[in-house]
Amino acid sequence: MSKIVSVGVSGRHVHLTQEHIEMLFGEGYQLTEFKPLSQPGQFAANEQVAVVGPKGEFAKVRILGPARPASQVEISRTDSFAIGVPAPVRESGNIEGTPGIKIKGPKGEIELDKGVIVAARHIHFHTSDAAKWGIADKQLLKVRVGGERGVVFENVIARVSDSFALDMHIDTDEANAAGVKNGDSAEIVE
Amino acid sequence: MSKIVSVGVSGRHVHLTQEHIEMLFGEGYQLTEFKPLSQPGQFAANEQVAVVGPKGEFAKVRILGPARPASQVEISRTDSFAIGVPAPVRESGNIEGTPGIKIKGPKGEIELDKGVIVAARHIHFHTSDAAKWGIADKQLLKVRVGGERGVVFENVIARVSDSFALDMHIDTDEANAAGVKNGDSAEIVE
Numbered sequence: 001m002s003k004i005v006s007v008g009v010s011g012r013h014v015h016l017t018q019e020h021i022e023m024l025f026g027e028g029y030q031l032t033e034f035k036p037l038s039q040p041g042q043f044a045a046n047e048q049v050a051v052v053g054p055k056g057e058f059a060k061v062r063i064l065g066p067a068r069p070a071s072q073v074e075i076s077r078t079d080s081f082a083i084g085v086p087a088p089v090r091e092s093g094n095i096e097g098t099p100g101i102k103i104k105g106p107k108g109e110i111e112l113d114k115g116v117i118v119a120a121r122h123i124h125f126h127t128s129d130a131a132k133w134g135i136a137d138k139q140l141l142k143v144r145v146g147g148e149r150g151v152v153f154e155n156v157i158a159r160v161s162d163s164f165a166l167d168m169h170i171d172t173d174e175a176n177a178a179g180v181k182n183g184d185s186a187e188i189v190e
Numbered sequence: 191m192s193k194i195v196s197v198g199v200s201g202r203h204v205h206l207t208q209e210h211i212e213m214l215f216g217e218g219y220q221l222t223e224f225k226p227l228s229q230p231g232q233f234a235a236n237e238q239v240a241v242v243g244p245k246g247e248f249a250k251v252r253i254l255g256p257a258r259p260a261s262q263v264e265i266s267r268t269d270s271f272a273i274g275v276p277a278p279v280r281e282s283g284n285i286e287g288t289p290g291i292k293i294k295g296p297k298g299e300i301e302l303d304k305g306v307i308v309a310a311r312h313i314h315f316h317t318s319d320a321a322k323w324g325i326a327d328k329q330l331l332k333v334r335v336g337g338e339r340g341v342v343f344e345n346v347i348a349r350v351s352d353s354f355a356l357d358m359h360i361d362t363d364e365a366n367a368a369g370v371k372n373g374d375s376a377e378i379v380e
Contacts, residue, residue: 154342177361
């Protein structure tokens with residue numbers, strides 16, 4: 001049985017705590033939805049911020065909602081060189097020891113003391129998908145995309161939950177290196 | 191026998207004809223060497239140009255010398271989105287049907303009518319290396335790099351010549367997707 005998953009390409013983005021949202025956009029401010037994401041309840045917000053590193057900045061970085069318990073900035077390795085922030089490859093949420101960064105909003109700015117990561121590639125599995133394919137939470141998979149820039153990605157982290165929808169997430173470097181665009185298919189080969 | 195090759199990461203760069211060099215830098219101008227490259231006789235020049243697309247520009251793009259029979263601009267796919275030039279993946283020199291671009295130098299500017307490519311990943315083999323490993327010119331190889339962002343690159347083109355030195359060339363998207371830096375090693379696995 002072929003194990004085919006759709007691929008979602010993540011551009012640079014920001015997750016913020018409600019406290020940080022209010023420091024950047026004003027007291028009591030609530031994120032507003034621009035469009036839903038593949039994972040249930042998650043959305044791209046209309047709100048954007050500037051992310052400022054020592055060597056450069058990105059003026060308009062999308063916030064993904066809803067608000068989270070910790071603020072986090074996800075960039076590609078290419079981005080990390082462009083703005084001079086040596087972000088390590090990490091799973092989302094695992095931000096201890098990562099570099100900080102300045103974030104500017106329309107009503108204020110904040111200085112994160114940590115939280116800038118290059119997101120480790122991963123696949124979200126609903127529990128039923130993982131069971132059907134014999135895949136365990138945290139398992140490291142090999143996933144192939146074909147085509148003229150065909151690539152097998154190793155160390156793709158399986159993340160299994162009743163609240164997830166089946167989707168593979170890679171960043172823009174990975175997508176561009178493999179010639180993949182949003183909605184393309186990949187195959188779990190091992 | 192393990193087939194290990196060193197990896198060279200190519201940033202965006204330009205190759206120019208002598209005629210174009212003179213249109214950009216002045217009559218009779220000769221490129222000057224900044225540093226030698228891995229391939230015998232090739233060098234990074236001190237000279238840089240601006241490369242201008244419809245959506246953005248790169249102000250300082252290195253010229254690689256010596257002068258060539260046709261001008262060519264090599265960018266990553268990330269770059270192609272940034273400046274709005276839909277460059278296809280091509281082998282160096284295969285520029286028919288590719289997009290053009292404006293190039294600006296200190297003494298003039300030119301409008302290429304073709305020549306912007308994303309370089310297809312490839313390995314330069316000296317004839318003796320290829321013979322030792324049983325690899326033919328134009329053969330498509332699979333090449334693995336390990337580490338936390340481990341990747342197997344498919345469709346890596348073998349290029350065999352007495353004038354080449356053994357080296358794998360990938361672009362910045364590929365390097366960043368695989369967590370590879372200049373001088374790292376990769377293994378030909380198939």
